[in-house]
Amino acid sequence: MKKFLYLAAACLLAACNGGDEPEQQPSLEVKPLQLDFAAADAAPQEITVTAVGVEWEYILSGGASEWVTVDDSREGVLTVSVADNPAQERRTASLAVNPQGNIKVKPRSVTIAQAGNDTPVVYSLTVEPAALTFEPENAPAQEVKVTTEGEGLMWSTEVEEVARGWITVTERDGGFTVVVADNPGQAPRSGNITVVPDSEAASPKVVRVTQQELVLPPSLDIALNNGASPEEGFVLDYRGQTDGDYNILVTAVNVEWRVSVRYESGTDEGWIKANAIDFDDDTRVSIVGGIENESPEPRVGWVVVSSDAEGVGSYEVKVTQEGKPDFISTLEEDVDFGQFTKSRIIVSPNDDWRHDEVTAWEIMCWDEGVEFIENPPFPEQPRFEGTGGRISFMLITEVLEKNDDNVYTRQYQRRRRRDLPAPHMAALRMVRPHGERRSQRRGLYPERYYDRDEYR
Template sequence: MKTKKILLAAAVALLAASCNKTETETKSLEVSPTSLEFEATGGTVQNVTVQAQNVTWEYSVSAAAQAWMTVSQEGNVLTVSVADNNKGEQRTGQIRIQVTDGSKLPARGVTVTQQANANPPEMSISVNPSSLTFEGEGAAPQEVTVTSSSETLTWTAAPDETSGEWITVAAAGDKLTVSVADNPDTQRRSGSVVITPSDDAADSKAIRIIQEGRILPPSLTVSPSDPIEIPYNGIDGKLYVLLTVTAENTEWSAKATDAEGNALDWATATASTGEGYINLSFTRNTQKQPRSGILVVTPTAEGLNELRIPITQTAAPDHLTTLDGDLDLTTLGLDHGYSTLMPYAPDDTLQPTIQWELNLFSEGLSFNRNTGAIEGSGHRLHFMPVTERIEMNDDDMYILPDGEYEIVTPKPHPEDPDAIYYKDAWTIDKGTEGTTTWNKYVDFWYLEYRDNEVVGAAPVVSGTVTVTKMEGFENSYVFEFDLLDDIGNRLTGTYSGSIGLNVNGRQLPD
C-alpha cells in the first residue's frame, strides 16, 4: 500500500509539472470588440479590450483617421473617441494592434465607423487678400485675415514645398503675417502659402505670393572703353567701329564732338539703344595732320555721369590724291576715248611687249591732237596697259587683248645700258608724279578739269582693269575698274564704248 501511495504521488506531481509548462508557453493576441460605431456627433467614448497572453503589443491609427479619431491606452484597455463628423457622408478608420516581441502572431484590427451627419454644418475658411505682391528687396511683411465659418474650425499655415526657402509665416488669432527674403535675381518669382483647416470638411486655401525681381541700380558701361585710335584709311578696310553699351535702368544717347562740344564733320555716332551698341562711323583722313574728337555717351538716370571716350585718327601719309572718299567711276559720265599704240611696227625690234596709252573722257573734255593738250571741263582716266607683241590684223587694225591687267610698280631700268628694257605684259604701271609741269601726271591717274586746268587728281597705285572686246565694233571695249588710290580710296566702275586708235601718229578708223 505504501508503495502504491508513493507512485500515485509521483504521477500527480508529473501531471502538475506538465500542465504548468503548457500554460507558460502558450501565446495569444485577441481584441474585443473588433468594430466600433459612433454617431455623427455627441462625443461618446468606447473601449476596446486587448487580451494578450505571453506577448507584448502596441497599437496604431490609420493615417486617414488620425485627424478625427483619438485613442489612448490604460493597461489592456484602449479608449476610443471621435470628433464630430461635419460631413454628410460616413467615414471609417482602423486601429491596428500587433505584437512587438517577434512572436509570429497576426495583427488584429478594429474597424471604427462614424455615421454621416444628417445636417452637416457649413465648414469653410476664407482669406483676404488672396494674393500678395512684394518688392524685390527690403519688402515689409504683409498681413492676411483668415476667417473660419465656425469657432471650432481652426487652421494652420505653411509655404508650399518650393517656396519655404524664401517665404515665412506667423499666425496670431485670425491674422497671418507673411514675410519674404530679398530676391537675389532680377526676375520676379512666385509661390504660395497654404491654409489647412482642422476639419477636412473644409477646403484648403492658397494665398498667391509674388515678389518682384531685384532692381539693379542705374549703371552704364561702354566696351571697349579705351581711347579709340583709328588709322587714316579705316580699320581693316572698314570705316566704322562698333561699341557695346550695357545699360541698367537708364536711357542713353551718343554723339561725336570736338573738345567744345560741336559735332564732328568727319565722325558720326549712331546709337542703337534697343540693341545696345554704338556705330561710330568716320571718313578717311586725307589730310597730313591727325585729327581728334570725343565720343560722348550720356545717360538719363540721375546720379550717372556721361562717359567720354577720346577719338583720334592718324594723319594720312604723304599722298597725291585729292579725293576724300571712294569714287564711282560710272557716275562721271565717261563716254568717249582716245588711244595710242606704241610702236607702230612692233616687229622691227626684239621687244616682246608693247604699250598702249588710253584716255577716257567725259562730255566736255577732249584731247587736242595738234597741241597734245587736254581741253574743256570734265573727267579723265589715263592709263597705259602693256600687252604681248601683237601684229596688225587683216582689217588693218590692232586689237587690245581681252583679260585682266594688274596695276604694278614700274620696273627699274637695267643697269646694263645694252640690256633691252621692256615692261611685263598684262600690267599697268601705277600713277606717279612727274618732275615737270607738262609731265606731272605719269601713268595711271584720275583727273578732274575745269576750264583746261586740273582741279582734282588721284594716282591709281593698285588694283585691276578687266578688258573685254565688244563684238561688232572695231575699237570698242568694256573696261571694268577695281582700283585704289594712294590713301586707300576705291575707284570702281565700268566704261563701255570706243577708245579710238592712233598708231605712232597715224589715226586708224573708229
C-alpha cells in the first residue's frame, strides 16, 4: 500500500517567502525501528511513517503473516498486532518500508519480536502402528490411529507418488483406513503414507506400508516347438539329422530342474544329445542328433525333464531315429516312366585336385516330351523344359585314375552292347580323342574318360 505525507505548513511558508527557503529533499523515516510484544495477550503497537516527496509501501517477511497482522487504514501509521506465541522459543519477523520511484531514498526496516511462552502449548501427533504389512493377494484393510496434542491441531495424509497406484487411504476422525491392491509381481513392494499436521509446531509422521511378494507354487511345464505331444516327440532320420531345430521349451516356477537322457533297453546309447540353454526370454532344451543309425531297425530314446520338487514333473519326450534303409531314393513305390529315348551322363574322375575314393556318375534320362537345354557357363546345371518323364540318379563306382598316357582308364570284362540297357550303353561308350583307334586286346575293353566329360 502506498502512502503520501504532505507537509501543508511547509508548503504555505515556502509560498509566502516567495521561494527564499531551500527546497526540501525527498526522505523516508519510520519510528520505532523495533516492536517488542509479550508472549500472550499483547496489545497492538504503532509504527509512524514520515515521508517527504516520496511514495512508499511495506512488506512483511515471509511466514510472518501467520502470526503478525498489519492495519494500514490510518494515514502514515501502521498498526501491528500479533497472535499469542504458543511456543517456548522467541520469534521474530521483519517489516520493510520501501520507497517507490526514488533510488536515492533509503528503505527502512522494523523488527517485530515476540517473547516465548513460559507455559507453551505443545502441538504433536502420533500414529499407531507406524508400519503395516499386507499379504500379496486379497489383503484385508488395516487401520491407523492418529492421536493429536494441542488445541485445534488438524492433519491430513499424503501417499508418496510411486505408491499411489496400489495404496488407497480413507481418512476418518482419529485415524485412517489403508487398502492395497493385489501384488502381481514376484518381489515385495513398499510405500510411505505421511501424516502432515497443519501447524509447524508439530512434526509430520510416516507410516511405512509393505506388501509381500506373490509366491507362486512350484510348477514345471514343457512344450515341444514342433507342436507334438511328449509321447509323439521328435523324429531323426537315420543319419541323425533333424527337420529344423528341435527344442523343448521349459517353464519353471520356483523350482530347480534338470535334463537327462535314457534309452530303450538293449539298444545303443549316446546318439541323443540334450543341452539346456538359458535365453533372455525363455529356457529350452535343444535336441541334437548327428550319429548315424547303422541298423535297419529304428531306435528309441527319451529326453527326461525333471525337478527337485516332489510331485512336480517329470516329463519324458520320445525321440525316434529311423533305421538305415537298404537304398536311398525319393521314390517310395513303383513308377512307370514309359520308354526313355534320351540320356545324359556326367562323370567326375580324379585329377590333380580331386582325390576321391570313388567316382560318381550322374545319369539323367528323359523321353520325347522333355527338351534338354544347354547351359554353357555351367554345364553341370542344364535346364529341362516340356512335359513328360525324366529321371535322375547317381552311381558310385571304383575310382577312375589317369594312366601313363594321361587318360582316365578302368578295365573290366567286355559285354555285348545289345545285352545292356539303354542307360548302361550310354555309360559304356568309349570316349577317345578324334582319330584314335579302339584297343583290340582280347577280353579287355579300355575306356577313356575326361574330367567332367558329358555323354549322350
